[in-house]
Amino acid sequence: MLKRRELTSVVDRTQNIQSDDILCFATVRNESVRLPYFLKHHRALGVSHFLIVDNASDDGTTGYLKSQNDVSLWATPKSYRASRFGMDWLTWLQMRYGRGHWCATLDADEALIIPHHDSRSLRDLTDWLDARGVRVFSALMLDLYPKTRLSEAKYTVGTPFTDALGYYDAQGYDWELQPKYRNISIRGGPRKRQFFKDAPELAPHMHKTPLIKWNWRYVYASSTHVVLPTRLNIGFDARHNLPTGVLLHAKFLDEALRQSTAEAVRKEHFTHPQDYNTYYDQILSDPVLWNDTSQPYSGWRGLEESGLLARGDWE
Structure with a gap:
């Protein structure tokens, strides 16, 4: 190392x-x-x-x-x-x-939401996973956005991200098994819908395994999207009926335009940054991501109703 x-x-x-x-x-x-x-x-x-x-x-x-x-x-x-x-x-x-x-x-722009988080803690979840010999918990990264232009989503420091970014896409996610790592790949949300509609294969991956009972043999192979050994990539496999969560993704606060300018200059955030020049240009145009299908955020139960979070066997 x-x-x-x-x-x-x-x-x-x-x-x-x-x-x-x-x-x-x-x-x-x-x-x-x-x-x-x-x-x-x-x-x-x-x-x-x-x-x-x-x-x-x-x-x-x-x-x-x-x-x-x-x-x-x-x-x-x-x-x-x-x-x-x-x-x-x-x-x-x-x-x-x-x-x-x-x-x-x-x-830092993510807030982990688990089933029952209004009445149960991560300790309750990890105790349940430990009792079943499960070492992972997966979550869908969910892009939040305002009803206004991005620059108009005013945020007060210290308040929930959803106060400024109150909407998300509840539909339009593609799930695909990737045999190499035995993981479920998920793409979708407003970035795919608006910025990558002509090149969906470049849209950001939304699947993550952000919570792991760590062992020195483990390593993330691609951000937190893929873990090695591959047996850990089971979180979204419906055959295991595991609970899953959501990572509320607060990328599009009112400072998104400033940060996108800096990221475009630094070229530090993508493996092939030249493929994302158009993406940055569209962010800098200060778009409205909201449309008639946008879902207002209403807590973990609303996410469950949208099919984006699951209790699995953790009732």
């Missing part, structure tokens, strides 16, 4: 981690707007400690994270894309600190 040499410890509170703690791993850059709610939401859900890599933020993210007592922080100025979009950095931290823990690997 040569990529560990790219990390510099900023503040190390890992001595506070208890043997049964649920951990969260993330790579961030300039996420001072989203991080307060990201941390608040996942603390309430049951995360005890956050292990975060800061990739050269210059917006106050570093200072904010240093002030959080349940955060251990590392920093690196190195290439996000060359580290497999941050996964090499996180893999080292997972190997070092995650063994035997349930580990959530998330982005």
